[in-house]
Amino acid sequence: MRAVAFGFPKLGEKREFKSLLENYWKGRINEGELHAGMRDLALWRANLYRENVDVIPSNELSYYDFMLDTALMVGAIPQRFGEYKGLETYFEMARGKNALEMTKWFNTNYHYLVPEIEGEDFRLFINKPLNDYEFYKQKGYETTPHLIGPYTFLRMSKALRRKGGELPIYEMEKIEDREQFERLADKLTSVYREVLASLKEAGCQGVHIEEPAFVFDTQQWQWDVAERIYGELSKVGVHIALFTYYDSVSDYGRYVSLPVQALHLDLVSNRENLSRIKEEGFPEDKELIAGVINGRQPWKANLSDKLKLLEELSKYAKSLSVSNSCPLYHLPVTVEPEEELPEGLKERLSFAKEKLGELRTLKEAFNGNEDAIKEVKKSKELLETAFGENSEVRRRITSLKDEDFRRAVPYKEREKVQKDILKLPLFPTTTIGSYPQTEEVRKMRTAYRTGKISEQEYKEFIKKQIEHVIAFQEEVGLDVLVHGEFERTDMVEFFAFKLDGVATTNHGWVLSYGSRVYRPPIIYGDVSRPKPMTLEEITYAQSLTQKPVKGMLTGPVTILNWSYYREDVPKSEIAYQIALALLDEVKDLENAGIKIIQIDEPAFREGVPLKKKDWQEYFSWAVKAFRLCSRAKSETQIHTHMCYSEFNEIIEYIYQMDFDVISIEASRSKGEIIEAFERFRGWDRQIGIGVYDIHSPAVPTKEEMKLVMERAMRVLPKELLWVNPDCGLKTRRWEEVEPALKNMVEMAQELRQEVMAGV
Template structure:
C-alpha cells in the first residue's frame, strides 16, 4: 500500500496541497516492536514526498510513546481525554521540539460541556511542554449529533449541560481566545465551571439500592444444572426448540402509526388498539408456522435501546440527534444524565397480552444493561459500572413483574457486551468484571424462569470465559455466515453446559434459506455439542425484513427442525 499512498501524496502536492492528515487509531492497540518497525518504515518513505504529514491517534493512549513521537512526520495528535497515560508520558518524556503537538483536549465522543477552566490549565501546561501546540478534539466528531440547538424537549437543566459537534468547536475557539487574552473568552471559561459543581439528576433511593448491594445479589438461587431440570419440567419443550430472536417486520404501516401517535394525530387508545392487533396477528402467525416459543413482535419499539430510554428516568432522548451506526444506518443515542430508575412497568402490557393469546410460552424481551450503557452517551460523574448496576436494577424490577404475571422465559439481549471492551487487553478484566455482574444482577430470576440472552456477530473465542460467567440458561448466537464454525469457541471451552440457540440463517440477506442450508448449520453444531443443548432460530431479529421473506424462511426452518427430530428419534 505504501507506493499507492506515495502516489496519492505526490498528486496532492502537485495540486498545491501542503499538509495531509492521516488517521492511525490502530496505534493505540497492543502492538509489538515489529509493528512499529513497519509503521516507521512506511512513514519514512511517505515523508519523502515533501508533504507535511499530521498523524492522528485516538480512543486510548499510544502503545509506545517513544516510538510514536520519533516517527518521521511533522505533527502528532494525542487523545488526552480517554486516558491518563498520554499526558503522563508527555510530562515524563517531553515532546520533540521539531514536531507539532495536536492536543486532543475536548471530548469528541461524549456530549457534555467541558470544564473549560480545567482544560485551560491543561493547555497552559502543554504549551510549556510543546513549542508548537495546536488544540483539538480528542477524536472525530462524527460520534456526536451536529448541534444541540433544535433540542427543545429535553429534561429541564439538561440542554445547558450538553455540547454536540458544533458546540465542541465553539469550546475549542473559546480556549484559544482565552489563551490569547480575550476577556469575554476568559469569562466563558469561568462560567463553564459552574455546571460542574452543581448536583444534577440525583436520586437518593437509587443511590441507596446501589450501596446496599451484596454478593448474593449477583447470584441466582440455584446453580444452572438444578435450574435446568426445573425448567425442562416446567416448559416441556421438544428436542431442538424453535423460536425467533424477538422482532418481526416493522412495516411502513407500523412506522406511520407510531409517528402519528408521537405527533398527536391519533390517540393513545387508538395506538394501543393498533399494537394489540399487530400482536394478535404475529401470535397467530407463529402458531400457524409451528414455532415452539413465541414472541410478541416488538411493534411498539423503535430501537432496542431507545425504547427503554423512553421508559426509564435518568435517561433522555433527542429528536434530532442522529449519528452513524454502521454503513449508512443511523440512530439516536440516548443520553444517561442522572441516576437511572424505572417509574413503572416497561414491557409488561404487551408481553402479557401476547401470552394471553396462546398456550405456548411467550418470551419477555428486554435489552440488557451493558448494551443500554454502551449504546448510549453516559454521565461522567460516577463510575461506569455504577451506571450499569443502576440500569440492571431497573431491569430486575421488570423481570420480577414479568415473573409475577406468569412469563416463564425472559430474554435479556446483550449484543454490545463485546463491543464495549477496552482496546488494550490489560484493561479487559476490569471491564468484564462489572459487565458480567451487571447482567447477573438484572437476570436474578427465580430458578424456574428460563433466562435467555442474545449476542450477534461477536468474536466469541476471545471472551468465551466471560460469556459463561454471565450465568444465563440459553444463549442465541449467529452461526449461519460461518456455517456453524463459530461453535468452535464453545467446543474449546471445557465444561460448556448451557443451551445455545443456533442462528441458522442470516436475516441481513433477503435470500430465503433452504432447509438443506439450515440443516448443515445444526449438524455442524451437533458434532460439537450435545443435541439436548441446541435450539434453532434465525441469527438476529426480523425487524428489517419483509413478510414475504420472513414467512417462507421460518416455515423452512420449522420444517427442517421437525425432520431433524424425526431422524434423531429414528436413530438415523
C-alpha cells in the first residue's frame, strides 16, 4: 500500500506565505524576493510530503488562487485586463478595481476567484504545471503535477456577457447550455492535452487531476462530456489519477469507468461511495485511492476503525492506496505549538502535519509494521472516552418547542413599528460592522493577550477607538452606525473566546482567500454563554450618539460552519446550542435599548449540501437555528449579512429566516446577484446593496456605486433598498475607507434627492 496526500496548506508554520504576499504588495520586497521566498516555502512543503507519504505533488503552491492559475494556464483572461504583464496583471485580476468575482469553493470557507470565459477560444498561455515540475526536478524531487480538471474548471466558471455604456457593466452566468459546454470542453481539452504532452516530454510519469465537480448533481450528457475529455487525455500516455471530494460522486458507475489509471473517493463525507464499492465492486485495472483521513476536521482519526476499513476495501480493489478525503488546506498546519488548549483537548487533535503522520501510520500498519499497529490500537482507547458534556445545555435543547423557532409578530406589522421608531430616510446608509484594524489595534490586542497591559488599559484603548469611529460615521453622514469591532480578532473567534465548550488556538491559522487568514475555533463540547459577550462595547457606542447603533452578532450557522465541530452529536443540535447562547445575548441587548441587531450569516450558503436531495434536511435546521436566536421583540429590527454566495437557488430558504433586513455583496458582480431577489415572487424584505468592494484597495467612485443601485432599483422597490459596503472594513486602511464611504454616502444622498424630485 502507498500513502498519498494532497492539498497541504501553503501558509507555512509561521505564516510565511501571508508575509511574502503582503510585503510584496506593500513594496517591502521586490518580485525576485517574492519568488525566492515562495521557492523556499515550496521546498519545505515537498520535504514534509517526502517524510510521510509516497507521492510529492507539484503545482499546488499558488500565489493567490488555484482557479486563477488554471484560468491563466488556458488563457482565460478577460479583455478588460489588457495585455498580460506578469504579476501586475495577476494581482489585478485577483484584487484590483475590476477583479474577478469571488465566491465559496463548493461548501467550504475557502473563497476562489471565478474564471470568466469571454468567447470560446482557449490556448496554452502559462504552462505552470510544467514550470513547477521542472523546478522540483532541478532540486532533486520527482513530483506528480496537480491540476484542476477541465470539467470542474468549466462547472465553476462563468461565461461573461458585456454590456455597453460609458462605464461597462459585466454580467456573468454559469455555463449550463449543453452545446456551449460541449464546445468549450472540446477546446479546453486540447489545451490540457498540450500540457500533459509537455509534461510527458519532460519525463513526468503521472499527473493528479482534481474533479470535485463530479460530486454535484450531474446530468448524463455531462458525464458524456467527462468521458470525452478523459478519452482524449488518456491518449497522451501519462498515468492519470483522478480525485473527487466533499461528497460522493453523482454516478459511481460512470466515474469508475473513466479511462484513467487511478480513482480517489471521499470515504468520510458520507457512506454512499463505500456503499457503491460494496454493491458494484471496483475495476480490477484501476488503483483505488481511499480518502479515509478527514481533510476538513481536526480530530484524530480512530486509526483502528480506519485500518479495518482499508482491510475491507482491499477485498474490492487489487491496488489500494490510503489518502485524505479532501484537500488538507482546510486545516491549520500543525497542532505542535498549541499549549493553551483546554485540558485533554490537544491529544485529541490532528492538523495537516499530523494528518500526514496518520496516513504514514495507516500505510505502515496495513503493511504489517508492528510499531504502527501499536499506534493504531492506542488511538481507539483515547477517542472512546466522553468529553465536554454539559447537562444544563442538554436540558435546554430537549425543552425547545415549535414556538421557540418563530417571532411572535409577522414582518409587515414589525416593519410599521420599526419605521415609526427608527425614522430612517430613503436608501439608509450603514456599514457591515468592522472598521480598519490598524497596526496599533493589533499591537494593543497582542499586548493585552500576552499580559503586557492590564484589562483596564485595554478596555480604555477600545473605548477611544469606538469614540473615534462613532465621530467619523457621524461626520460622514451614515444613518445607522456600528461600534467598529476593534475588540474582535475575527467574527467567529471573538465569540468562541466567550463561549463555553468552544476552544481557540494561538497558531491555528487557515487561509480564507489571498493572504487573508482566520483561526477556526474548535467546538469540542456542549456550548453555552456564561455571561454577556458584546453588551459593554455596543452600549458604550450607543451612549455617544443619537443615531441607532447596531448590535453586532455572528449567527449560529456561521459560527458552526466556520468552526471545527464535534462529530458525536448532530450538527443541528450544535447549531441550536449556539443559537440559545446568542438568544440570551439578543435579550440583553434589547433590554439595554439597542433597536437594531445584526446577526451575520455569511456561511449560511456554504454549508448547503452539494446534492439537492440533501438540501431539505440542512435548511430545516439552519433556518430554525437563525430563527431561534433572532426571536426578538417586534420593535427590534433584525438584520443579517451574507457575502459572496450563490443565492439564486436558495432564495426561498433565505426568506424563511424571517429577518427584517439582509445586506449582500453586489459590487464585484455589478448587481448581478439582484436577479435572485427579482425572481422570487413576493419578496418584501429590505435589502442592503453592497455597492463597494472592500476586498480591493481601490476607492470606488460615486458613479460606479450608483450603477449598482440603479440596477437594483430596476427590479426591487426603492423603499426596500439600503446602501452599504459589501462586507466588513476590517482589512482595509483608513485612507481607503474614508474617501470610499464619503463617496458612498454622497451617492446615496444624491440618489435620494433625485428620486424624491422625480428625476
